[in-house]
């Protein structure tokens with residue numbers, strides 16, 4: 117599904133290398149987790165994958181279902197099935213959450229040459245999916261993320277993901293700021309989208325999310341590289357011993 | 368503050384906006400011209416031209432004299448220079464002051480007799496001039512019952528009013544809605560009493576010029592206690608080249624009446640600039656309420672700043688009676704130069720004035736716009752919400768005066784003034800003037816300036832919208848407070864305009 121090969125990325129303004137050769141492959145239907153110390157480049161990786169400005173790819177390739185995505189505009193990547201649940205979701209004053217969702221869904225449908233969703237189908241889907249995330253109709257009417265609590269913003273990201281039905285989902289610290297119950301809701305939301313050939317890349321600092329979303333593969337990222345890859349037990353190791361042991365091991 | 372009930376913007380409108388923009392493909396979509404035989408008065412301005420215009424309109428002598436008085440005054444004053452707009456000097460003698468389609472020389476008695484080319488023009492602009500025929504039973508079917516709201520239209524083409532719809536139905540309600548040239552003939556007492564009573568002929572350079580040479584415009588009178596049964600609207604179209612357009616609108620809301628009035632404007636693309644200097648006067652008596660909404664979409668000039676309309680407009684409402692209310696809502700997207708300050712004279716006790724404005728400038732457009740709230744009555748209230756959006760090389764200035772006179776005890780004003788910049792070659796300026804001459808009144812002013820946020824745009828694009836959709840969505844969100852103040856029909860159009868006028872502003 118997602119193949120990243122030797123990805124090297126500089127900050128455009130500073131000529132500073134942040135990703136120093138990332139290799140990672142997420143197979144269809146699998147959940148990969150990335151853990152790693154603060155500042156190791158996890159969010160940067162998610163931004164580069166989704167096409168944010170300000171980064172310069174100096175080497176390497178990224179393909180999504182064998183299509184080179186590095187040449188695509190962000191919206192083309194989105195329509196190709198790439199979704200990023202942001203670490204810090206953005207507020208858009210004056211734009212209703214529903215309006216935003218519908219505009220996004222239809223933009224992607226159009227880009228793929230599909231018909232627009234009918235107003236009734238859309239409403240039905242939103243209500244259903246919002247309900248399972250315990251997002252009430254009041255929140256759907258409010259402007260996108262404006263005045264939402266941290267946890268509400270994260271749940272809203274998952275609602276968008278559920279509506280857009282992407283092929284490849286990247287979740288950047290979706291668990292941070294969530295209370296225990298909200299974390300279960302988010303995990304349930306993710307798990308219900310699992311399978312069906314969908315790939316996940318879950319960036320997190322904590323084992324507790326991975327208790328609910330069982331990963332197939334766990335990667336450790338440090339200083340702009342994937343330094344270790346293993347099974348779910350690797351996350352437990354981090355939880356118990358921190359990164360120092362792993363890092364000295366690979367150094 | 369107690370405010371007018373606001374009209375909700377329909378959910379999902381933004382998507383339609385985006386579609387409309389895509390269909391239009393970014394061009395100014397009203398830039399075509401109607402090929403029609405015109406009759407012109409000779410170029411230039413002098414007493415004879417003023418008399419000629421008056422004569423063409425078959426005006427009574429008092430009207431001709433009124434015009435000449437204005438013309439003499441105009442010759443003695445100079446153009447105002449205090450605004451933040453730059454434009455080449457206007458040669459007032461190199462303009463036509465009167466142009467009308469030949470087919471309008473014999474004024475048609477009904478819309479059926481109007482030149483099909485003119486009707487086709489309005490049809491192409493999407494202006495419903497058919498409604499009257501529909502009512503008269505000419506058109507089969509019962510479309511009228513499909514729950515659509517009726518809007519009566521006065522269509523003004525260059526210097527003349529082409530026709531006004533729904534006149535009969537309005538007449539049954541006691542409402543007078545006709546062209547001002549007709550009102551001068553048919554309702555001279557009302558016109559004599561009110562014309563120039565809000566904007567006197569001495570008011571300012573452009574208003575004085577307008578008083579001398581106005582050709583046509585709309586007249587509205589709502590009798591006491593009447594709630595106008597439908598929205599009224601005037602649609603201005605400049606077609607002829609090198610012709611100034613000078614409309615005059617007079618709206619009188621008698622005691623306890625209500626009317627909502629809409630104004631729309633477009634012009635063909637031309638590479639020479641054209642002058643437009645309109646005057647709108649509104650009289651609001653005791654307990655009456657007027658909503659005046661404008662979607663101004665005159666040709667803004669091309670990307671390099673050639674051509675476009677120079678728009679110098681004087682709009683003022685006089686809230687004469689106690690508890691009278693007026694609400695100005697404007698969406699200014701067109702014109703090369705805009706100089707416009709719809710104002711409220713809050714004379715009555717507990718009178719209310721509101722001003723909601725979106726001004727968008729792109730490419731080389733310049734707008735200097737805002738409002739004046741002059742509080743004279745006790746417990747009077749005003750509210751100003753201004754949203755200025757600047758892109759390209761454009762300059763956008765909000766200029767607003769709030770004045771509390773000694774007698775305007777316990778009055779309130781709230782001003783919110785937000786500017787949004789797209790790119791780094793444009794400018795936004797806020798120039799508030801505040802005068803408070805009593806110690807029980809309160810004036811609040813808030814202003815913000817921000818850049819369109821790259822993170823917001825990226826967020827939208829990550830969800831699948833292209834860059835222009837993303838800008839349209841974010842900017843429409845920024846303007847939401849004002850869009851909500853518009854009547855439904857206009858809210859849709861305005862959202863689309865916001866998007867269209869920002870085409871090419873990113874990337």
Ligand SMILES: Nc1ncnc2c1ncn2[C@@H]1O[C@H](COP(=O)(O)OP(=O)(O)OP(=O)(O)O)[C@@H](O)[C@H]1O
Pocket residue numbers: 127134152153154155156157158159160161170
């Ligand atoms: N725009 C920027 N300007 C300067 N430095 C940047 C920028 N973006 C990223 N960096 C730097 O790149 C490194 C990687 O940052 P990134 O946000 O990817 O880390 P992270 O692994 O997501 O960290 P965290 O776990 O704290 O979220 C950090 O040192 C950060 O300061």
Ligand SMILES: [Mg+2]
Pocket residue numbers: 158159160203288289
């Ligand atoms: Mg991060």
